[in-house]
Amino acid sequence: MFYHRCVVANQRYQAQLVLPEIGIDGQAKLAAAKVLCVGCGGLAASVLPYLVAAGVGEIMLLDDDIISLSNLNRQILFTEQQLGEYKAKVLAARLTQQNPTVQINWDLSRFNLETGLPIVAGYDLVLDCSDDYATKLAINFCCARLAKPWVYASVLGWDGQVALFSLQNREQPCYKCWQIKAPQATASCSVSGVLGAAVNIVGSYQASLALQALLGNFAQANRLFIFDLWTLEQQQFELAKRQDCVFHGDNLIHEWTQPLLNWAQLANLANIRLIDIRTLAEWERGHLPAAEHITIGRLIAQAPQLFTLEQTLVIYCNQQSLSLLAVENLRHLGLQAFVLNGGYQAAIQQIQQQQ
Amino acid sequence: MKISLHxxxxxRALRGIGFEFVAPLTVREFRAYLQTQLSIKPGFSELVILLSSCAFANNEQVLTEDTLLNKDQLLNVLPPVCGG
Structure with a gap:
């Protein structure tokens, strides 16, 4: 039986086993690899069939969205008969049919700054197949924290971008080193449209970079590949670490010493909005007086609509790591944002001491 | 010193546009200058907004905001892309 399986495996992967960059050893690395795919839309439909065909051992699909008619111009593994079904579930079934030896799992969880870290910890590589800035930031944050490589990809109109972030040490650039400000709403497919063929090209590059990373080759890492499918141009640019990037280790705390406020200082501020970015469950268990609850994903994505320049924003989470991230993004938008020093726990202690 | 845009x-509409400067300036300063120039040009208002999220690159690498532009060069303007 074992011999039979080996023969079948050799036949299935014969065409890549002869590649000197893969061979028997490389195939074993792919078979042992675990990949997390965040988002199951157009990019996932383009990149995943190549990873499954190549024999990546295990793939987790994360997406809570359902298939709609407007997806079908680029999400080419879905059909009209599947409208209304969960993308992750349908994609998992489709990919399992393609190669039953690959373990395909799926989940309807949303990936964000609150849920991401424990999920990413279980995988060797993350594929960014998301379509919004907040999710890309969350992937970057989690992968930087855990030193996990990820392959960023984005498509809009006739254009695409791909980059492998290796994040093996703090000297290497991350997504935030380059994409310093939140893109406007016009940078999404629903507003500006997208060409299916562009998604496919980007997905192929994403698959190639992912396979290279799983094989241990990071020669193409930390470079931004750009495609313009209208002019058929492509170009690549080296990315460098931005020295003041808050995603890089110790800088996270050091850089934001100045915008820290203690609970007692809030009484001296005018036009203040105290914002709790913890989970809804944590908020419901207890929160600070006069606070309002906004999830960090919504806060980052909708900041221009939620806040004005005249307001003083004080952000808190359980301690302060997520607040630092939120404040960094708000400040890039020109907003007056501060971190509540020590977060919820410290503030509660200070309130109790005052009483 | 001439800075040409690609x-x-x-x-894409910025292709072929160029500006002459008498003194070096940083990428941050160039971005602000470009936004001012485009804001008075008919049909470019949306690009002015997008420019705040764009990255600038020479032909080899993406440039930081503090990079000094001090010679004739072509700057690639890389727009934000967030779809999937």
Whole structure:
């Protein structure tokens, strides 16, 4: 039986086993690899069939969205008969049919700054197949924290971008080193449209970079590949670490010493909005007086609509790591944002001491 | 010193546009200058907004905001892309 399986495996992967960059050893690395795919839309439909065909051992699909008619111009593994079904579930079934030896799992969880870290910890590589800035930031944050490589990809109109972030040490650039400000709403497919063929090209590059990373080759890492499918141009640019990037280790705390406020200082501020970015469950268990609850994903994505320049924003989470991230993004938008020093726990202690 | 632009994607309309400067300036300063110039040009208002999220690159690498532009060069304008 074992011999039979080996023969079948050799036949299935014969065409890549002869590649000197893969061979028997490389195939074993792919078979042992675990990949997390965040988002199951157009990019996932383009990149995943190549990873499954190549024999990546295990793939987790994360997406809570359902298939709609407007997806079908680029999400080419879905059909009209599947409208209304969960993308992750349908994609998992489709990919399992393609190669039953690959373990395909799926989940309807949303990936964000609150849920991401424990999920990413279980995988060797993350594929960014998301379509919004907040999710890309969350992937970057989690992968930087855990030193996990990820392959960023984005498509809009006739254009695409791909980059492998290796994040093996703090000297290497991350997504935030380059994409310093939140893109406007016009940078999404629903507003500006997208060409299916562009998604496919980007997905192929994403698959190639992912396979290279799983094989241990990071020669193409930390470079931004750009495609313009209208002019058929492509170009690549080296990315460098931005020295003041808050995603890089110790800088996270050091850089934001100045915008820290203690609970007692809030009484001296005018036009203040105290914002709790913890989970809804944590908020419901207890929160600070006069606070309002906004999830960090919504806060980052909708900041221009939620806040004005005249307001003083004080952000808190359980301690302060997520607040630092939120404040960094708000400040890039020109907003007056501060971190509540020590977060919820410290503030509660200070309130109790005052009483 | 002449800075010529090569825009990708939604910034494609910037191709062929160039500006002359008598003194070096940083990428941050150039971005602000470009936004001012485009804001008075009919049909470029949306690009002015997008420019705040664009990255600038020479032909080898993406440039930081503090990079000094001090010679004739082509700047690639890389727009934000967030779809999938």
């Amino acid at each position: 825009g990708f994607g939604s910034m």
